[in-house]
Amino acid sequence: MDMFIDGAWRPAMAGARQNVTAPATGEVFDTVPAGDAADADIAIQAAARAFESWKHVPMVERVRIQKACAQAMRDNAELVGTTLNKELGRPLLACVAEITRSADLLDVYAEEGLRLTATMSIASGPGEKTVVTRDPLGVVVAITPFNYPVTLLMFKLGAAVIAGCTMVAKPAEDTPLSTLMLAEIFHKAGLPAGVFNVVTGRGRGIGAAMIEHPVPRKIAFTGGTAAGKAIAAAATGTMKRVTLELGGQSAAIVCADADLEKATSAIARHGFANSGQFCYRVNRVYVERPVYEDFLARLTDKAAKLTLAPAGDDGDLGPLVNEKIYSNSEVQVADAREKGAKIVLGGDRKTGTGFDDGFYFPPTIIADATHDMLVLTEETFGPVLGICVVDDAFEALRLANDNRYGLAGFVFAGDLAKGLTLCEGMEVGSVWLNDIHRSSHYVPFGGMKESGVGREKGRYGVESYLEYKTMYLSYEVAK
Template sequence: MEMFIDGAWHASDAPRMPVTNPRDGSQVDTVPDGAAGDAEAAVASAARAFEAWRQVPMTERVRIQKACAQAMRDSAAEVGQLLHLELGRPLEACIGEIARSADLLDIYAEEGLRLQATMPLGSAPGEKTIVTRDPVGVVVAITPFNYPITLLMFKLGAALIAGCTVVAKPHEDTPLSTLKLAEVFHAAGLPAGCFNVVTGTGRGIGASLVAHPVPRKVAFTGGTAAGKAIAASAVGTMKRLTLELGGQSAAIVCADADIGKAVAAIARHGFANTGQFCYRVNRVYVERPVYDEFLNSMVAAVGKYTLAAPGGEGDLGPLVNDRIRANSETQVADARAKGARVLCGGARPSGAAFAGGSYYEPTLIADATHDMLILTEETFGPVVGICPVDSAAEALRHANASRYGLAGFVFTRDLARGLTLCEGLEAGSVWLNDIQRSSHHVPFGGMKESGLGREKGRYGVEAYLEYKTMYLSYEVPA
């Protein structure tokens, strides 16, 4: 596939990069490994489109965005198939991602209708003050591989309804679904240049986009180190930033918790998408009276998960590439060397069916300690560390003793204790007694080194708007 710029497929002179299927290592397609010239073409297209798009009445922007959302649903099978091939996740889950992302587009559209300017009272005769909102401008949206469409919609849906235009750079492992979606949106009526897609590496075309003087905002989801580099570069042109970065999210299981509910939620959330998402349960602190019961129940739950071999079905797909898989292997080896028990998993699956893919068994590590990587660094794989504690207060101290602050989870039947722990967790989102998907209507983002700003709902739209104050003077009729 080629890049998608100014409403059309854009041939690039850049070298080609392969896009491979992580289930078997086969090549799915190739895309350009773009450079500064491709970035310039995309930004110029977005800048031209911005001058017209910002003037489009909100009701018309809403109509177009809702048409794009419906087009996503209509093409969910086609786009989902591309996502399945490039990411390796089971097909049904890939199609589900497309449909759920369309819902967020609709929600952002409805939030656009609720935006208002204000006219504060108290001005002198012949004077009025209006506080209004202007779109930021051209936006660079840089997205990761794990949920490429959902995390793009976090940014694109908010930016478009605010009146901005977008240059998107998907991760080099998963560009195909984003490229296809740009074509789908253009066919659904989104004007040329409002949604451009370039391909390449973060250090290549990504860096060119961030440093370019025209874009006024960068919205990025990815690793903390990359986010810091983007922030440092963006300072040069004072770009606005939304950064959703890494996580090392902790769950606290109190002695009075419903262990069955806690295990079901933690197992489901810790291993969804083969552990490849930022706010998954990475580590669990369990009070000692229920520690053994929790471990036994977790082993039983996780032991039921199956791996989806090439051409087959299963609960978990592969990791997106061998580099991501190596992180899980490193953390498991580190835990073993320091005395932890590997209760299940802890290796690549055997058998010829898995030989060509980036698979890793779902893994539980018991008796984890804070000199181990599993309790301190993001895993981004199907490995969960479990640590016994003597009290909920000790668990809270451990949970907060991290440079990350994206999500936290608490399980207890005592509502007062639960609310106290939730309030005490230094995290942008906290769940009590269950772990649902993050809602499209409320803010999502992290504290500390887990990021800057919030996405979703009205909070996400506001991140793409600038306040403007206008002072009006006029002659008062006699």
């Protein structure tokens, strides 16, 4: 598959290519161009030309086109989901669900576009009016990760396009194919050439060239904190705006009066989804001492029922996407063992027929974890949970906040007032009380501290692709 630029497929200028590997089998099943600065410039110039016309397209027409793209995603969900299943390794049904749910977000952004307004002050003098409106920023660069490549792209694309911006996207090296497929699908659904372009290559090559290019006005990035800091620093050279959704090390607090059945069900479901490969999963759990053993037994029982999906078969969890991501889990488990924690479930790589060629790690629970262990201090991005006993819920709150990340938090408490107080005290962008739902398409999503800058989803996402403009109007007053 080639890059999709200005409504057409094209190879890299230098002709270089890179492999796409199926994580379940280790098989190289496709290749994509290994683009460089020259390819970045071609795509950005195409987006800049398209911006000159797209920004003038009436909102109602942009909405019509975006809704057509959303429907095209649904119509092709099985096709794109099958490709995503192969390049990511996640079970097929979950991949198809990612496509359809992402289509819903496009519709939400389209509806928010219809609600955008300008304002006119009524405090002006005779013969004067002051209008505050908003203009689209321009060309946007989107750099997305492997774990939810379609969803996290739509966080950015849907908001940018409805605001009147154009985009050049660079998907992760592990999962480029689903994004490339969507570019063609959207073009066939009516999105004009150059509005959405996709380039492929390595981050330090083509990605850096896009960030440093003088034309784009914004970088939208989801990924690791170290990379996000480097992007933010580079973006200052041309004063680009940034939206950065970065790492997470999200904590759950379980109070002694919590509904343990609900708490353990929610944490098992959320902590191990996508084999733990997402930013706002439960990573660590603080449990009050009176219910610690009961909580641990219930959670272990539920997590033990989750199955791994070997190559060519079904199951709840797929392999980790590559060796680098896999090693996080292995290193954190080894660190916890060395420092005296108990591994009550999992803890070792899964091997055997159907597993040997992929990086499979089973659901793993580390009991008696302490704050000198990596599992309670560093992002895992794998199916490993650290469980820590505490004597008081507010001790748990202190420990939860004693972390450089601030993406999400979770509280389980029978006493609603206590639960709300803990929620208000958590230094995070989103917090759940007494259950864990999917993040809503209508409300802001993003982090505090080193978990990022800015917000995505709903009207908040659209507004981040708009620039305020004040117009001062003067006229002769009729007499």
